[in-house]
Amino acid sequence: DREIKIPRQLGRGPSSFIPVEEILQEGTERAQRQLFIEAFVSTGRVDNVTMVMGLHPEYLASFWKTQYLLLRLDGPLPYHKRHYIAIMAAARHQCSYLVGFHVAEFLKVGGNPEWLQGLHRAPQKLRNLNEINKILAHRPWLITKEHIEALLKTGENSWSLAELIQALVLLTHYHSLASFVFGCGINLEPGQEGGPAFQPPSPRSCDSSPASEDGMSSPSGKDAMQEVEVLMERMKLLQECQLEEEGVTQEEMETRFELEKTESLLVAPTVDIAEPALPPNVLCFVEEPEFGYKDFTRKGEQAPPTFRAQDYTWEDHGYSLINRLYPDMGQLLDEKFQVVYNLTYNTIAMHSGVDTTMLRRAIWNYIHCVFGIRYDDYDYGEVNQLLERSLKVYIKTVACYPEKATKRMYTHFWRHFKHSEKVHVNLLLLEARMQAALLYALRAITRYMT
């Protein structure tokens, strides 16, 4: 009979990067509130990820529907296996937040506690998934139809195609969600091991470094202001340019993409912080922990051919395939990609009424570029113009090795932008990364099927 009260985080708030006040504004929008209520009612909690995503209610609704279908509605895989796959995926990025969360869920749906002692205790069928889990998490372009074949070949522990599709969606979903968790510095839930009482083992927020404070309320505000102005100026320029500049040769376009790809090598985080000791409860789900993102185009190596976006698009091919094997999922993923791709408030920092299409497209395509996907109809020179170096570093880090993201990186890019805008970048990251990995995986399946 009472008004539904959503329990509130006490203490630190949902994210260690974003001040609590930013996320929990009194009298939040109606739509957002409604979503929280829904989340609370159906799962008994409003987790930190939901809180942060709540900054973009339109997206959250779509995200929720997908995740709900993935974990809780009818599907080819039994519930406990779904959570176990989520654990496997999150563990690849050492994301103890997601691992902890799904360990609890796994037990709740009646999973066998023994499996939690490590991957070696899980059934062979799940262990077989480890190979593509590893590849999809770090170097999705390596996935081939042989991998798919190995999983599907008949035998005692074989997968059915429908099961495999759901597993693939789960894996990619949780890989990229791990990116989001690290990218936004999501705090552990209260009650989770190493929760509020302790310093969170992940993400490794550099709270100790004094630099973490700068940027936000810093004296360098003027510079930041200028950054925004410069960005605006460039966007305007590009927009006009595009109509005139036609002299660019194809070769140049090609080299621009290659340049962007190779340059992404340089933006890799230079400071390789000593590998932290992983909590054993996460490590036990990982085999070959040293397998990580390797730059797509390392000089001197035979690089695999670039993935041409037009040859295998989500809208035409990916959707058709998923929809055939896991019907509702295709629809929901399609909606989700569309929502995130078109999400805009027409604002940039303190300016409003700005068409941000170019900027969003640059971010999206840059992420795909990092994974080796090339759009024929995109001039990768734009990326260079629009994305400043610190942003590139951040994007690359969060997309490829999210566990290395730090608060410092978070604060260093787009210093004058709102937190919600930075979360927006993270959403783009999440979805673009997921789509990239899915496209590689689905292409492999298509090749297997033909």
Next chain:
Amino acid sequence: MEKMARVTTALGGNTITGRTMFCHLDAPANAISVCRDAAQVVVAGRNIFKIYSIDEDQFVEKLNLRVGRKPSLNFSCADVVWHQMDENLLATAATNGVVVTWNLGKPSRNKQDQLFTEHKRTVNKVCFHPTEVYMLLSGSQDGYMKCFDLRKKDSVSTFSGQSESVRDVQFSIRDYFTFAATFENGNVQLWDIRRPDRYERMFTAHNGPVFCCDWHLEDRGWLATGGRDKMVKVWDMNTNRAKEIYCVQTIASVARVKWRPECKHHIATCSMMVDHNIYVWDVRRPFIPSAMFEEHKDVTTGIVWRHLHDPYFLLSGSKDSTLYQHIFKDASQPIDRANPEGLCYSLFGDLAFAAKESLISSDSNRKPYIGDRRHPIFFKRKLDPTEQFEYISSSSALSVFETDLESGSMDWFVRTAKQYALAGRPLAELCDHNAKVAKELDRDQVAQTWTMLRIIYSSPGTVPSANLNHSLGKGSTSLPLMNSFNLKDIPPGIGNESRLERSKGESRSENILMDSSSTLINNDENEETEGSDVPADYLLGDVEGDEDELYMMDHENPHAEEQEYILPQEAFPLRHEIVDNPSALDHLQEKADSPHVSGNEAETVSLTPVESFSLISISHSLYENRLPTDFFNPIVRDMLLFYAEQGDVQMAVSVLIVLGDRIRKEIDEQTQEHWYTSYIDLLQRFQLWNISNEVIKLSTCRAINCLNQASTTLHINCSNCKRPMSNKGWICDRCRQCASMCAVCHHVVKGLFVWCQGCSHGGHLQHIMKWLETSSHCPAGCGHLCEYT
């Protein structure tokens, strides 16, 4: 391949000959197009752009248009089109957004003519005007369509679809100025080429992207569209609103559609993913393709009819890097492999069934049955003179099965459903009650079954000594029952027809059961055989006898319980408890089991009657071993299956509910669920809502249980602002007013609210009830004569 047809068609002096053939391309094709004279075809893809001439026996490469040391992206074609007026003119759409025209008349090696770089994104489609030489149209991912005049350097006009990407553009063949464009969001727009400011018409054709469209070659108003939603739709555009006239459901996203020349209703399609075949559909017969080409090993990306007036040659390019010419003669026709059958119920329950004559006559051991009036009918389809295909004239047989009215009546079903008791009393009593109900309806076998169930499952300890003997004898009545499973084999006719006239079959088999009970003794089963020495009528006659005794012991049962059960569902307690059903059932079982507890074995043995010697020994051994009730479970299970098989799912479900845990584990979940759903479906057809609800409530299948927990929400609007109320029932968020006031006491109603559907005034249930005792007018004073039911 030697029997591959060789077809020659004469088309106004221009002769086309050929056979099914293919050639390897170096790379996957994205699109193909033919020259006007049907002698050459152009293939375009990311890494290929070549012209082949179509000879009689092979494709011969004539020209490679991909020239230059390092071919640029401009050669990476998403689409290609050959002008139908000028055989030197081609246009391609490049993935990087460039539209290129090619002039084959150029003397140099590089035939590239013009380059339009106006689109910002990939161009998906290019299209020449069918009659205008210099007019080219393009549709791109950036949401724009552009019209180019090839004599000028820039586009003449730009059309903005105000939406995401354009997937296809097609000039109308008949209307000089019209073109259609399809979009990724499912819309189709019609434009007038002279009016770039705004589309003439727009409608939503598909759910999800519309990948392709094609104007009908003859019928000016018809437009076919194909979408990601796996549909091909044909729209009649002659009327003000586009009307869907045909719809074909395929098995995969539709990538291309092409009307077949000279055949008004035929259309060729290929799919985007998964399915590699090319289908030719007759849109009037949307369930089965009329022809199918299965040559490709990867998805087909381009299809085109070789000549505008020739329906027999189809060219196709594919991702598997082959170019094919398909000949209609060699197409596989799925219809040949299908067995056309039709089945229909008439208004009066007659059933008509038509099938190919050959199929029916081959079924030789099938005896004609009395109600079966078989009419051999020969249908011959009139050949449509405009369509030059040979229809296979076929003959089919039509059988009509009449149901006589008697057996068609389902009275017994309704009455049984209403009168059966399923829970709330001890098992024995339920069985007896149900047996009585069945007996009254002259369903002896069913009555018998109930009685036996009681005997099997309620402990003998409670049965008075005098009855023991009978009950023992009755144990043996399961014998005829067991035999009744074989019944299906005994009279050869019945087994076959029983499905058609279930009720009839049942009564018939019952008779047989009675008659043959004596002959059935030659059953080599177990010790029970001896029991059947007892004359059958004796056994049966005594059934009613026990009832009194059994009822006597039931008097202990508290009355309240019974009442609770009898209460009709409308009179649910105001807030009816939402019980977790399994536990509720346990609860019931506990009560039902109570007699069992009271009976102990010592008593049983001491009660053994001393009537006939042989019987004693039997009964003794029987009871000493105390055949556990589990012993009968397989038999009971078989019996349930038998009933269900016979179509009396009512019996199966009722027994299932009454016996509950005793039998549930014997039958697999799926079967149970299947029975429940069929029974519930039947009940609902007879509008026995309460009973169906009760069955749902009593069922132990989770899938069934949740049936009445679905859609339990009642949406209400605020009585003030007339807008939907969201979270709380009595206060409106928008106008901040208490919405539901009791018209009698003027307080807010927070619990049960009852209101008149005429004037929508109402209030507390009690208040309204009290009010209506004295007045029939609305308590709010609106003057309405309220009715509450």
